[in-house]
Amino acid sequence: MPVTLVEVAARAGVSPATVSRVLNGNYPVAEATRQRVEQAVRELDYVVNAHARALLHSTSGIVGVVLNDAADPFFAGIARGIQTAAAGTRRLSIICNSEGEPSQEFAFLDLLRGHRADAVVLVGAAPEDEEFRTESAARAKGLQTNGTRLVLCGRPAPSPSAPGDVVAIDNEGGARAITQHLLDLGHREIAYLTGPAGRTTTTARFVGFRTALEQAGVPLDQGLVLGGDFSRRSGQLAVQNLLAAGKRFTAVAAANDLMAAGAVSALREAGLRVPQDVSVVGYDDLPTAVDVWPALTTVHVPLEEIGRLAVELAFGGSGMQTTVTAPTHLVVRDSTAAR
Amino acid sequence: MPVTLVEVAARAGVSPATVSRVLNGNYPVAEATRQRVEQAVRELDYVVNAHARALLHSTSGIVGVVLNDAADPFFAGIARGIQTAAAGTRRLSIICNSEGEPSQEFAFLDLLRGHRADAVVLVGAAPEDEEFRTESAARAKGLQTNGTRLVLCGRPAPSPSAPGDVVAIDNEGGARAITQHLLDLGHREIAYLTGPAGRTTTTARFVGFRTALEQAGVPLDQGLVLGGDFSRRSGQLAVQNLLAAGKRFTAVAAANDLMAAGAVSALREAGLRVPQDVSVVGYDDLPTAVDVWPALTTVHVPLEEIGRLAVELAFGGSGMQTTVTAPTHLVVRDSTAAR
DNA sequence: CTGAAAGCGCTTACAG
DNA sequence: CTGAAAGCGCTTACAG
Numbered sequence: 001m002p003v004t005l006v007e008v009a010a011r012a013g014v015s016p017a018t019v020s021r022v023l024n025g026n027y028p029v030a031e032a033t034r035q036r037v038e039q040a041v042r043e044l045d046y047v048v049n050a051h052a053r054a055l056l057h058s059t060s061g062i063v064g065v066v067l068n069d070a071a072d073p074f075f076a077g078i079a080r081g082i083q084t085a086a087a088g089t090r091r092l093s094i095i096c097n098s099e100g101e102p103s104q105e106f107a108f109l110d111l112l113r114g115h116r117a118d119a120v121v122l123v124g125a126a127p128e129d130e131e132f133r134t135e136s137a138a139r140a141k142g143l144q145t146n147g148t149r150l151v152l153c154g155r156p157a158p159s160p161s162a163p164g165d166v167v168a169i170d171n172e173g174g175a176r177a178i179t180q181h182l183l184d185l186g187h188r189e190i191a192y193l194t195g196p197a198g199r200t201t202t203t204a205r206f207v208g209f210r211t212a213l214e215q216a217g218v219p220l221d222q223g224l225v226l227g228g229d230f231s232r233r234s235g236q237l238a239v240q241n242l243l244a245a246g247k248r249f250t251a252v253a254a255a256n257d258l259m260a261a262g263a264v265s266a267l268r269e270a271g272l273r274v275p276q277d278v279s280v281v282g283y284d285d286l287p288t289a290v291d292v293w294p295a296l297t298t299v300h301v302p303l304e305e306i307g308r309l310a311v312e313l314a315f316g317g318s319g320m321q322t323t324v325t326a327p328t329h330l331v332v333r334d335s336t337a338a339r
Numbered sequence: 340m341p342v343t344l345v346e347v348a349a350r351a352g353v354s355p356a357t358v359s360r361v362l363n364g365n366y367p368v369a370e371a372t373r374q375r376v377e378q379a380v381r382e383l384d385y386v387v388n389a390h391a392r393a394l395l396h397s398t399s400g401i402v403g404v405v406l407n408d409a410a411d412p413f414f415a416g417i418a419r420g421i422q423t424a425a426a427g428t429r430r431l432s433i434i435c436n437s438e439g440e441p442s443q444e445f446a447f448l449d450l451l452r453g454h455r456a457d458a459v460v461l462v463g464a465a466p467e468d469e470e471f472r473t474e475s476a477a478r479a480k481g482l483q484t485n486g487t488r489l490v491l492c493g494r495p496a497p498s499p500s501a502p503g504d505v506v507a508i509d510n511e512g513g514a515r516a517i518t519q520h521l522l523d524l525g526h527r528e529i530a531y532l533t534g535p536a537g538r539t540t541t542t543a544r545f546v547g548f549r550t551a552l553e554q555a556g557v558p559l560d561q562g563l564v565l566g567g568d569f570s571r572r573s574g575q576l577a578v579q580n581l582l583a584a585g586k587r588f589t590a591v592a593a594a595n596d597l598m599a600a601g602a603v604s605a606l607r608e609a610g611l612r613v614p615q616d617v618s619v620v621g622y623d624d625l626p627t628a629v630d631v632w633p634a635l636t637t638v639h640v641p642l643e644e645i646g647r648l649a650v651e652l653a654f655g656g657s658g659m660q661t662t663v664t665a666p667t668h669l670v671v672r673d674s675t676a677a678r
Numbered sequence: 679c680t681g682a683a684a685g686c687g688c689t690t691a692c693a694g
Numbered sequence: 695c696t697g698a699a700a701g702c703g704c705t706t707a708c709a710g
Binding site: 343345355359360366387390391392 | 705
Binding site: 353354355356357360366367368369372391393394395396397 | 679680681682683685686687688
């Protein structure tokens, strides 16, 4: 059984209230008394019960992080930023893997609400359907009445009136920039590997791609647009299919780095050289982007910074609903060359 | 302000006790009563206060995970296994990044104790000094008296008598196997890149390397043993130094995949081909090992499985102190060739 | 089947 | 500077 404050008080020969006071250091206590209490705490190896404390304060010192998969480097990077920033405010982070399942996401949200999390950060693309949005808005309201701050990272607010701050990512701008890079190199037949269907990030990145083509007056060939799911394997498969179908293309733009790595691997299997025969670009600038050979030209997304911003909005915020947009920028490495 | 159980009771026209009973479903309740309560819960969007509940049960539904860095794929893999298995028991996981700092590790342990975590899983190599071991053993005892189960993952118990289960990794066996692979290919001048000094994992892997050489009657050249710290950069630097010093070697064995990736990159910069000129091997078999070009020959470590095992020991365990050792095995890919 | 009451481990006005 | 008492939001014997 854990040691309680009452036992500490008994050993120190004072009242529980006094022990509480020296522990919290928010009231004057006689030096001699303090000494005795501190010694008792040490001797009994006492640690306050965080639940009893949370019951009084109705605050828990916990930040909930809900994401698809903490082992995915994209999410890991953001989670790390959140974790570090939260620790800086003496708060603990709870990581919850939703596997991209809305039902799991909602379940975690309820759990975190029950734990009276100080804040919840919801990371990653959201499904684009109306039902999800309605449910999300309801959950957001529930968290708010519980006093839990909500921050969305990399997804838009479910409705203009829903509570919660937003750290947006300039997905469209980055996609435009990297597509422009390919166009500048003379590429006209560019295959595009999308993210999973019906997700906000997937759409934003594709729109950026399409917009850049339009602005350059290059027609979009629907036959070169392939559905992926952000996994390495899906990028590899897509390019294999493209090749098997005998499609002509001189560049591949993948909606993230993992698919780009898969694409490179499929090209190499087919005896094609990157970038001499085909240029490849990714998105996210994950740490692994420099380990792929050739090192990936990609769009940098400041993952840790995004996590840090989320925590800042949650606790340092003005109290007003705020949206900040994290900038993205092109990083040119070795996987792209002039046509 | 959050809705309380008393308010739900008032709206449903029953006593708080009755609401508690329908919520927990562990007592008979009249169907009509149940209906009214459930409706009130829905209308008020009520969620039980996990802290109040934890205060009664002295259990929190929380699993603490303490590791160096959740963004590192090695830790991310194990954390994922823990998280999934914990969720399977309806428990939430708290991830704490200690940055490899013993002081931070201890601080998190105390925090988790205060939160009455059901279990704490401590992941990663431990420092080898006596002071750390003593402190660790004391913390282990503290957790035990709190009723928190402790599991060590990838590190040995601080003392034979310290409470806590262990999921060990066969680091030495894997290192022996991969070194043997290089020897079988005819390599005799093998550079070795170590992990950070004074860590259990570093030692175990190096011992495996040394043992394999000894058994083959190949002398160990201390000039070919370079200190790294498990980071990609340190692997790259080590090989650059080796090259600058004009050392002869036909293979590089890195104590993990990240350093192996760095080594490959340094070799390539110097105009050397892998594996034609120099063979390179890693350790861990991270997802990224297949993205490195050439794909890395390495030692597979069942990361997710290790996490799963940890949770199993914590909650399914016999109650007796148990150590299980996760097996490792050689994975031959493209970064090694015959001398 | 249901309610009144005690209690989990702490904190904090309220007295002194 | 310190203690007695009430209360945070729940659960669970104890009665009925």
